[in-house]
Amino acid sequence: MSTKKIIIILIISLLLSSIWLSYNETRQADLNYQKNWWVVYFENPSGSSLNFTIENHSKETAFNYKIMGDENILEEKNISIKNNRQQKINIDPVAFENIPERKITIIITDGNNKKEIYKILN
Amino acid sequence: MFSFIQEQLAFYLSVGIVLFLPGYVFLLAVFGKKKIFGNIKKLIISFAGSIILIDFLMLLLGKAGISFTRFSILATIGLFTAVCLAIYCFRKKQSEDETQENKLDKFSKNQAVAIIAIVVLTILIKTFYLTDTILPSSTDLGHHMYWSKMISETGKIPDYVQKDIVSQDGNFIIGSAKPISDFIIGEHLIFSAISLISGIGYISYFPVIVLYLINIFGILGIFILALRLFEKSRHSKNIAILSLFLIGPIFAIAPPQSKYTGGGVIGNTIGNLLLPLTFYFYVRAFREKNAFFLFVGLLFSMGLFYTHHLTALLFLMVFALTVVFSLLNNFKDIKNLVVSWLKMIFSAPVISFLVFAGLFALFVYTPTYLQNQAVSTVIGEAVKQEHQGLTLTQFKFTVGEPRLAFGIIGIIILGIIFWKHRKNQIEYHFIILFSWILLIALIALKPDLVGVSIPSARIANYGVYPLSILAAFGFMYVFSRLKNDGGLFIKKSLLFPALILVSTFVIFSGSYDNAQNAKKTADPQKVVETFHASQYASARKDQFQQILHDHIYLTADSWIKLFFMRDYNFPIYRANLDRYENGIDRKETCTLSMISNPDSPESIKCFENLKINGIIVNKKIDEPQFRKTENFWQIYSSEDVNIYYRPQL
Numbered sequence: 126m127s128t129k130k131i132i133i134i135l136i137i138s139l140l141l142s143s144i145w146l147s148y149n150e151t152r153q154a155d156l157n158y159q160k161n162w163w164v165v166y167f168e169n170p171s172g173s174s175l176n177f178t179i180e181n182h183s184k185e186t187a188f189n190y191k192i193m194g195d196e197n198i199l200e201e202k203n204i205s206i207k208n209n210r211q212q213k214i215n216i217d218p219v220a221f222e223n224i225p226e227r228k229i230t231i232i233i234t235d236g237n238n239k240k241e242i243y244k245i246l247n
Numbered sequence: 248m249f250s251f252i253q254e255q256l257a258f259y260l261s262v263g264i265v266l267f268l269p270g271y272v273f274l275l276a277v278f279g280k281k282k283i284f285g286n287i288k289k290l291i292i293s294f295a296g297s298i299i300l301i302d303f304l305m306l307l308l309g310k311a312g313i314s315f316t317r318f319s320i321l322a323t324i325g326l327f328t329a330v331c332l333a334i335y336c337f338r339k340k341q342s343e344d345e346t347q348e349n350k351l352d353k354f355s356k357n358q359a360v361a362i363i364a365i366v367v368l369t370i371l372i373k374t375f376y377l378t379d380t381i382l383p384s385s386t387d388l389g390h391h392m393y394w395s396k397m398i399s400e401t402g403k404i405p406d407y408v409q410k411d412i413v414s415q416d417g418n419f420i421i422g423s424a425k426p427i428s429d430f431i432i433g434e435h436l437i438f439s440a441i442s443l444i445s446g447i448g449y450i451s452y453f454p455v456i457v458l459y460l461i462n463i464f465g466i467l468g469i470f471i472l473a474l475r476l477f478e479k480s481r482h483s484k485n486i487a488i489l490s491l492f493l494i495g496p497i498f499a500i501a502p503p504q505s506k507y508t509g510g511g512v513i514g515n516t517i518g519n520l521l522l523p524l525t526f527y528f529y530v531r532a533f534r535e536k537n538a539f540f541l542f543v544g545l546l547f548s549m550g551l552f553y554t555h556h557l558t559a560l561l562f563l564m565v566f567a568l569t570v571v572f573s574l575l576n577n578f579k580d581i582k583n584l585v586v587s588w589l590k591m592i593f594s595a596p597v598i599s600f601l602v603f604a605g606l607f608a609l610f611v612y613t614p615t616y617l618q619n620q621a622v623s624t625v626i627g628e629a630v631k632q633e634h635q636g637l638t639l640t641q642f643k644f645t646v647g648e649p650r651l652a653f654g655i656i657g658i659i660i661l662g663i664i665f666w667k668h669r670k671n672q673i674e675y676h677f678i679i680l681f682s683w684i685l686l687i688a689l690i691a692l693k694p695d696l697v698g699v700s701i702p703s704a705r706i707a708n709y710g711v712y713p714l715s716i717l718a719a720f721g722f723m724y725v726f727s728r729l730k731n732d733g734g735l736f737i738k739k740s741l742l743f744p745a746l747i748l749v750s751t752f753v754i755f756s757g758s759y760d761n762a763q764n765a766k767k768t769a770d771p772q773k774v775v776e777t778f779h780a781s782q783y784a785s786a787r788k789d790q791f792q793q794i795l796h797d798h799i800y801l802t803a804d805s806w807i808k809l810f811f812m813r814d815y816n817f818p819i820y821r822a823n824l825d826r827y828e829n830g831i832d833r834k835e836t837c838t839l840s841m842i843s844n845p846d847s848p849e850s851i852k853c854f855e856n857l858k859i860n861g862i863i864v865n866k867k868i869d870e871p872q873f874r875k876t877e878n879f880w881q882i883y884s885s886e887d888v889n890i891y892y893r894p895q896l
Contacts, residue, residue, distance in 0.1 A: 128285055128286040128287050128352055128353075128354065128359075129286055130359065130363075131287060131354075131359055131362055131363055131366075132286055132287060132290055134363050134366070134367065135290075135363075135366055135467075138366065138367050138370045139370065139460065139463065140259070142370050142371075142373075142374040142459075143259075143456050143459070143460075144255060145374060145378070146374060146377055146378060146381045146452055146455070146456055146459070147251075147255060147258070147381075147452045147453075147456065148251070149378050149381055149452075150381040150382055150383075150451065150452035150455075151251060151452070153381065153382040153771035153774075153775075154382055154450075154451070154771075154774075154775060154778075155775075156775055156779065159771075160771070160772045160775065161772070162772055162776060162885055162886040163885070163886075164776075164779065164883070164884065164885035164886075165883075165884055165885075166783055166882060166883040166884070166890070167880075167882045167883070169787075169790070170787055170790050170791070170861070170880075170882045170883075170890075170892045171790040171860075171892060171894070180779075228877070238886075240884045240885075241881065241884065242880075242881050242882055242883065242884050243880060243881050244880045244882070245877050245880060245894075
């Protein structure tokens with residue numbers, strides 16, 4: 126048998142295999158494909174701004190957030206975020222200007238899971 | 248979907264341009280129209296040669312002060328192709344030379360089917376394993392891709408330096424840039440070239456797929472080397488096919504196979520492709536007394552030195568031992584032998600290459616490990632525990648039990664044949680295989696006898712290549728002798744069952760090993776969470792003076808630096824605990840303390856001295872100690888990753 130046939134089969138096999146691997150990597154790198162997670166973060170890590178974003182890559186769509194000043198609830202709200210969407214929540218700085226509490230914690234739940242971020246302001 | 252197809256086309260086109268074209272036209276230029284190589288060999292040698300040639304072309308480009316861009320790289324390859332084709336056109340008037348090669352390149356239908364079946368099965372098994380590891384996450388690959396990305400971004404050959412934490416006047420500072428000897432330019436340039444030409448980013452499938460192709464071609468390299476070594480045997484093709492089987496589908500995942508591919512062990516993987524082909528050219532040069540083969544062999548040797556120091560060192564030792572054994576083997580006719588070698592060495596192609604190599608090393612680029620005198624660190628007594636040698640059992644499991652068993656049989660039989668024919672001719676195949684496996688076994692089992700300090704398991708992994716050839720020879724020899732002279736040791740009627748029994752043992756061992764190694768590694772969700780957190784921090788990099796992250800519990804953490812491209816050691820990281828304990832790898836404990844106990848006086852001092860205000864850790868493991876203190880803000884939280892900010896207090 127000609128070695129050309131061996132080479133052709135080798136190249137086709139490598140090509141198919143590489144395409145399959147590339148396709149799988151693209152799916153695995155997708156923030157949503159077969160994944161179930163969400164994330165919350167402050168827009169501005171260093172300053173006193175409390176604006177935050179919830180990015181949803183889970184099946185849940187109903188979220189609740191509470192802004193706590195130490196143990197006190199300062200604000201609470203239900204929000205809906207679809208899969209692969211994010212919602213930026215702007216906090217009015219004036220509303221929290223004169224509160225005595227130093228640790229401002231933002232607690233977000235999706236009914237099952239809870240996550241929080243906080244800043245300890247002077 | 249359209250963008251995926253477009254990206255794929257760009258990728259395969261750039262692979263063809265970078266990893267085939269230069270090597271192919273170079274072979275045409277050097278050997279003209281002579282039928283020196285069969286089609287399979289031409290393909291494999293073109294691929295391996297391209298890796299070396301691209302390195303040299305890019306190093307020349309860098310030395311000339313021309314920035315690496317898509318255009319400059321394509322233009323350089325284009326110019327090189329044109330020059331090689333011009334030489335080829337000049338040479339093609341020479342008469343065609345029908346050589347032994349034509350016979351070696353023709354396989355029976357059964358043999359061809361066996362080759363195809365082995366190759367396809369190998370590809371299937373490796374694809375199955377890599378499907379779960381294709382998302383870039385391995386530590387080594389992350390480290391390497393930082394440098395490849397650096398080359399693409401700056402358009403220059405990088406200075407391999409990093410800034411470590413050092414103690415100065417009782418304080419900790421990020422020290423000045425110090426050279427790193429762990430990286431070699433040849434490990435990075437092909438990735439930079441492919442990325443620049445195709446436009447594909449580094450945090451993608453492409454680095455692993457390129458390594459996977461190199462691994463497959465490395466396996467085929469063993470096939471053509473076995474074919475060449477045993478060219479005088481009527482069983483040469485069957486030995487080569489059996490070698491392919493022993494290095495391909497069985498033990499297909501364990502190091503140095505797909506584990507190295509997915510793990511980004513670039514230097515070793517390229518070395519394992521170049522080393523057999525280097526031996527291939529030397530065997531042809533010495534047997535056929537052909538200076539052009541020596542020329543290409545020297546080029547491949549030089550490629551090894553610009554790609555992987557460990558493989559280059561192994562090559563040097565095997566080569567030296569081969570020369571010594573060859574001289575001893577032909578001691579009575581040593582004068583003629585030396586004269587025939589000198590004739591090759593003092594030929595126009597070899598002399599011109601040696602001049603080129605000398606000038607290149609002196610004026611274009613000297614490998615970093617030679618500049619930093621890192622060679623001295625591998626010569627001498629083994630200090631680290633993992634350098635102090637394996638037990639025989641560990642060695643057996645590293646190279647695969649059946650390969651070792653049949654390999655030992657193979658070397659004994661070859662030794663007997665060698666002894667019988669020692670006065671008639673030089674048995675280069677025996678000398679090379681013997682020197683190759685002898686040195687690997689000595690360094691892996693008794694490194695002190697050789698006086699080198701290299702990770703023993705890593706050097707043992709090299710053993711699978713010569714052992715596959717030796718085992719194939721041993722297996723073929725035993726069963727062909729039994730078939731022909733049956734009755735001496737075993738009844739002919741028992742031969743077939745014995746063959747089935749031994750084959751079952753070989754296949755079972757190799758497949759069991761595949762199954763053991765095929766366990767899923769990184770969870771894609773954890774990987775994308777790390778990348779997302781890195782993206783978050785890099786998008787706000789102005790707010791972070793210095794970042795610390797964890798290596799122990801954070802998935803794909805070595806890739807974080809690719810989001811910043813500020814320094815090889817930015818962000819700094821908490822290493823595996825043993826790195827702080829062995830007194831060699833980590834001489835500071837700031838990085839350990841700042842994550843493990845962030846509120847301790849030592850950590851507070853480290854944070855303040857080093858100006859670290861961003862910390863990326865695994866949420867499930869390292870959250871509690873950060874929550875206890877009021878010195879940190881939790882600014883980012885996902886399922887597995889938390890980021891803390893440390894405000895100036």
